[in-house]
Amino acid sequence: MLKLILAIITGLVGAALLHLVIILALPYFSDRDAYTKVVAQGEAYRFHVIGNRPDNKGLVKDDPFLDVAVCSFDLTERPVRLTTHNGVPFWSLATFDAASNETFSINDRTAAASGLDVIIANPIQATALRKTMPASLMQSILVETRQMQGYAVLRVMAPQASYKPAAAAFLKDATCTPVAWK
Amino acid sequence: MVPSSLRKDDTLSVFRLPLFLALILAIAFGGGIWSTLVALNATVGFGAIKLGAWQAFPQAQTVDADPYAKAHRANAGRLLLGGAEGLRFTADVDESGERLNGNCTYAIIGKTPVARLWTLFASDRNDQPPSGNADLPLALNSRIILRERDGSFVVQVSSEAQAGNWLAVQPARSFRLTLTLLDTPTAGSSGLIDLSMPRVQKIGCGHA
Numbered sequence: 001m002l003k004l005i006l007a008i009i010t011g012l013v014g015a016a017l018l019h020l021v022i023i024l025a026l027p028y029f030s031d032r033d034a035y036t037k038v039v040a041q042g043e044a045y046r047f048h049v050i051g052n053r054p055d056n057k058g059l060v061k062d063d064p065f066l067d068v069a070v071c072s073f074d075l076t077e078r079p080v081r082l083t084t085h086n087g088v089p090f091w092s093l094a095t096f097d098a099a100s101n102e103t104f105s106i107n108d109r110t111a112a113a114s115g116l117d118v119i120i121a122n123p124i125q126a127t128a129l130r131k132t133m134p135a136s137l138m139q140s141i142l143v144e145t146r147q148m149q150g151y152a153v154l155r156v157m158a159p160q161a162s163y164k165p166a167a168a169a170f171l172k173d174a175t176c177t178p179v180a181w182k
Numbered sequence: 183m184v185p186s187s188l189r190k191d192d193t194l195s196v197f198r199l200p201l202f203l204a205l206i207l208a209i210a211f212g213g214g215i216w217s218t219l220v221a222l223n224a225t226v227g228f229g230a231i232k233l234g235a236w237q238a239f240p241q242a243q244t245v246d247a248d249p250y251a252k253a254h255r256a257n258a259g260r261l262l263l264g265g266a267e268g269l270r271f272t273a274d275v276d277e278s279g280e281r282l283n284g285n286c287t288y289a290i291i292g293k294t295p296v297a298r299l300w301t302l303f304a305s306d307r308n309d310q311p312p313s314g315n316a317d318l319p320l321a322l323n324s325r326i327i328l329r330e331r332d333g334s335f336v337v338q339v340s341s342e343a344q345a346g347n348w349l350a351v352q353p354a355r356s357f358r359l360t361l362t363l364l365d366t367p368t369a370g371s372s373g374l375i376d377l378s379m380p381r382v383q384k385i386g387c388g389h390a
Contacts (some may be wrong), residue, residue: 006204007205007206010210012209012210014206014211015210017210018211018218019217023218026251033255033259034259035363036259041316058259059259059261062261062311063321064311064312090364092268094262094267095264097258099245100255100262102245104264109298
């Protein structure tokens with residue numbers, strides 16, 4: 001009987017250990033995380049619009065009034081520049097690293113009046129850009145991050161059905177392109 | 183001459199150690215995997231802000247999120263709202279702590295914390311949001327809602343049509359309310375405790 005109780009306790013300790021191992025290791029092994037799904041959307045450096053229903057990659061827009069587009073990028077070679085124009089009631093952008101940790105976020109009121117213009121760069125690129133900023137990039141917000149891989153999520157609000165075309169055009173015109181830095 | 187009972191005991195003890203090992207492994211693997219699945223489904227992590235029936239996880243998308251939040255978000259794979267974008271509140275229960283059910287009518291009364299815009303919708307337990315262009319009012323937002331003179335609002339949540347602001351839900355199913363505050367200073371601060379969310383009150387159940 002004592003051995004049976006000992007066996008059960010040992011089993012429970014093992015269960016607790018396994019629980020901790022799975023919880024701590026899951027972010028490194030998951031193939032269902034947001035970054036994997038965003039990369040699976042298609043080519044990088046392009047905004048992909050997310051649909052109403054889960055696509056075969058598993059991404060779904062999670063608010064009926066917010067249209068969403070995602071873009072994956074890699075800063076190893078070149079920084080990435082994200083731009084849009086204005087003209088919708090609300091838009092917001094968040095960038096994440098490959099572990100889906102937020103690196104930067106902005107909305108239309110915190111951005112300049114002309115719309116979104118953000119450059120995501122790693123520290124070396126950011127230093128080089130600050131030294132010799134090309135005139136065309138003078139207005140851009142420069143965001144420095146140490147995480148090379150990442151993705152951007154652009155949301156736009158269409159509070160009524162009549163805003164849908166404007167929101168769709170907004171996402172269609174959004175760019176996510178690598179820029180020259182040296 | 184060995185007594186026969188002792189010999190029987192000997193053959194049993196051969197199986198005893200493997201049996202105990204099997205039991206230990208079954209409890210360890212079964213319990214470990216089961217508890218992990220339960221934990222991942224039950225909660226988005228620690229660090230929730232609770233305001234009445236509503237709860238939000240302002241740290242869930244950051245690097246400071248706890249291991250449970252990180253595991254949950256790696257498993258769920260959803261696109262989370264950044265700090266400057268907004269903050270998402272969900273409610274599974276009403277003010278009295280009872281689970282929200284489509285057979286009952288609820289009233290969401292009051293004001294939201296300071297936010298430029300907000301959206302409200304009901305989803306099923308799988309977190310599948312309604313599509314925006316259905317015939318029924320499955321989702322509301324701050325631009326299309328009718329307000330009282332003082333800026334507060336009353337939203338009737340019911341499977342049957344209501345006067346005023348009506349949020350349609352499926353009958354006879356439990357549901358989850360999601361209220362997303364867009365461009366809100368509450369997302370970045372932990373002083374959220376002083377703020378008030380609208381109350382979720384049960385009006386009645388059935389056709390009474």
